[in-house]
Structures are given as C-alpha cells and as structure tokens.
Amino acid sequence: MFPKPIEKTAPPIQVLYKVALPVALVLWLLPLLGVAMTSLKPSSDLAAGNYFGPPSYLAFSNYLDVFRNSPIASYILNSFKVTIPTVIGAVALSCLSGFALAVYRFRSNLLVFFMFVAGNFVPFQILMVPVRDLTVQTGLYNTITGLALFHIAFQSGFCTLFMRNFIRGLPFELIESARVEGVSEFKIFWYIVLPLMRPALAALSVLIFTFIWNDYFWATVLTTSAETQPVTAGLYSLNGQWIAQWQLVSAGSIVAAMPPVLMFFLMQRHFIAGLTLGATKG
Template sequence: MVTATSTSPARRNHASRSPWFHVVMVPFTILWLAPILFVVLVALRNFDDIAARGLGALPASLSLDGFAGALADGRVGRALVNSAIVTVFTVVASLALASAAAYALSRFHVPLRRTILLVMLAGNLLPPQILLIPVSRITQDLGIYDTLTALVIVQVGFGLGFYTFVLHGFMRSLPGEIFEAALLDGSGPARTFWSIVLPLCRPALAALTALATTWIFNDLIWAMTVLRTEAQFPVTAALLNLQGGFSNSWNVIAAGSLVAAVPTAIVFFVFQKQFVSGLLVGSNK
C-alpha cells in the first residue's frame, strides 16, 4: 500500500531556519549596511579628526558637532518643511486620484480600458531626462515655475499612472459578491467606493504611501527642473547647497543627510505592518 507523504510543519520550520541561509545573507547584509554605517561614523566625527586622519579612519572620539552645524544652518530646516509640504500634498492627491481612477477602470465598463492602463503604465517607462526641458517650459508657460505647486503637480502627474495600475490590479481581485451585496443593500457607486473599497484596499494604499513618500521626499531631479529659488528647495536640493557651503566639513554634510533620512524612515516604520501585508497580497492565490 502506497501512502502519500507530506512535509510536517516542524520539518519545514527547521528547513527555513537552516544556518546556511544566514551564512549566505550575512555578507549581503553587511554590504547593504556598510554605506549607512560609514555615513553615521563620518557624522559623529569632528572636523579636526577628519582633516587630520581622513574620511576612512575610525573616529578617535564621538562628537555631535556635525549635527549641530547642519541644524544650525537654516536652509536644512526650511528645506525639510518644503519637502514635507510637497510630500504630503503629493501623496494625498496622487492616491486619491489613483483610487478613483482604479475603481472606475476595474468596476465599470470604460471604453478602451486596457489601452488607458497601458498608456498610463508606459508613461512611467519614459526616462525622465528626456522630459526635463519640456516640463520646465510647461511650468513657465503656466506661470507656476519656481513654486512648490509646480513640484506637486509634476510629482502627481508622473506617479499617477503607476499608482493607478497597482490599485487597479488590487481592486480587480476583490470578490464580486461584495459589490453584489452592496448593490442589494442600496449602496450607490460612491458609497460603495468610500465605505467598502477603500477600507479593503488599506494594505495596498499603505504600501503605496510608504513607497511614494520615499520616492517624493528623496526626489532631486524634478526639484532642480521646476525650482530655482533656494527658499523653495526641498531637502535633497538643499543638501547640494550645503555641500557647497561646507565643502570640507564632511561631518556636517553626513549629518544633514542622516537628518533628511529620518522622516522617510519614520513613515516606513509606521506603515511597516501594512506595507508587508500589501506586498504579500495575492501571494497565496
């Protein structure tokens, strides 16, 4: 008599805890952490130590002079506020528009629906370098050049296609019985979207929020394209000016970079659980 055999959960867990996995992953982890640790060590050194022993030396003593210098420069604080404003308005506007567009494309008969999705996705495949001059000229013609409004509009325009494509796939996977039950209860399209679809899309929205915040907050190319006045610069552009003003003070530059990385790290840790859930959606189908 032939019996089917199956791997027990204990054996699978034992296999997943194989030491070879950690042996292989340790070098990759060290390689990934090395630049971050290097920047942290440079930020914690003082100017005299770096000037005397070079950037590659271990710190003789720890100092917070770099952080004091970066925070004392008003450009960094103002740039952080500008980046926060642009990021918040862009993320909210992008996901709101993308959610509505994805809902319409996934649940209603829209002519040329597939073509619309392909065009929106293809727009994200264009290299941004070939669009720098046209985008700059368009913002000048519209009279919004060198304003945070221009940067928000550009970021929304270039991110909307990707967000819509992702949310469309998520909404298409929602069971049709949910919408049939909502229709029987007298729920209209707007109420169904607000009360049912958006709550069910929370993992996907959280994942996109984390990704969009990182992309927008760390963007430099569009900021340098549509902004000119230093007072309007986000933190990435301000760090370039900081390098120009403190060309030899690498501890100040490194400290400013770490300060600029804090907001995106906070967003990721806040949405970490939902972010992982959003990435795993559909993995068991």
C-alpha cells in the first residue's frame, strides 16, 4: 500500500493526520458549506450584513418560499420525467448493442464500437443546430419527449462502451456451451447474459441518472417554458429573478442538487464502480 500506512508512522504524525483530515475536508467543501448556511439564513440577516456568522435563527422558511413562490416543484418533476425514461431507454439500447459488440466477431465490429466511443466525445455544439432543427420538425421541440429522445440516443454511446467492456469480462464458456446445446442467440442474451449483467445495470443506471439530471446545455437548447424545463435550466431563470436574494438562490440550489446526491449516497458502490470502470485494467 502506498503511501505508507499511517498506523506504521510515528505517533505525532498519526495525530497530525487525524487533525488534517477534517480540516482539509472543511476547506474542500467550504463553498458548499457557505451556501448550505446561507440557505438557512433569514433575509434580515443578509440585509444586516451577517454573511459569515451563523444564522440568527434557522430559517427553514426559505425552502418553503422556494417551493411556494417559484415553479421549482414542476421543474423537479420535469427533471424526473426526462431522467427516468432516458435511463431506461439508454440502458436497454446499450444492453443490446453492448452484447452484440462483445459476443460476436464480425468485420465491422471495432468500427461500430469506435463509432459509439468517438460519438460520445464530440462537442455538443456540433450537434446543436441539426438536433434542434430535427426536434422542431418532428413537433417535439419544447417537449419532454424530444429532450429524452436525444438523451437516449447520445447516452447510448457511453453506455454501449460500458456494457460491451462489462460483457467482455463475463465467462465466454457459458455462451459457448449454450450454443452447443442449441440455445438460440436471443435466449442466450435473455436467459444467460442479462441476469449476469445486474451489477452493470445498477452502475450504469445511477451514472446516467446523475448525468442527465445535471444536464444543462440540452435543456436550454430543446426546452423553453416552465412547463417542460428541467431543474437545471429552471434554476438559471430563477437565478435571474432572485437577484441578490442569496438565501433563496442557495435553498433552490440545494433542492436541485438533492436527488443525484441522494442517489450517490444510496448507491455509492455502484456509482463508483461505474465511474472507474477501466481505471484498473491494463
């Protein structure tokens, strides 16, 4: 293990380390802690110039105000409506394509694979005008369906890369012996491979949930009204309305950040397994 385990160092260093950990954490999260504290300050505190001290009382009413006086609840609902179908769609598509690319040898296999990989890295702006145009022409502009469809298509690039590498790591003999038994290819996929993919499904779902929830660019390009905008785009327009009301901006930010944060803490193992796939092999 590197660096040297702290238990094996001199006692003063051990103490130093144990002090340094929380100090470093507080410094690292300082901007976030500041915002969390601001979100609980009554507006009178801010008006009186109390920016850094603790709130004079805990104003949970800021959170109520955010929900009562802004469409944030509907923004959040929209985010769920975009995110959940995208997770299902992109994961389903990539199970199929990842399976095809991992299990079969055919001439254009690598070509198709790297089409997905390369597409996943392109700048969004090169897609922006045509995708917006396509969405307008199909009547899906400013709808949740239009936004979700694009996300499904785009995310299938990353998801296919992920699934293909995961299936590659499964024992291939299982598939071989099923073929010898005469099991059809679809049954092999459905009854043999799919059940083994559960960890990958979980990891990918959590990751895609976070990516899509946090998407801002496509939300501003493909949706325009409060009825359809997800919370990232919504927060941007609310920020314009709440000029200088930092207690509201802070509370709104925290509300918007909550779902992926909860997802992360509940599914941490899967999340990190997904994110770091490939960081160890080789």
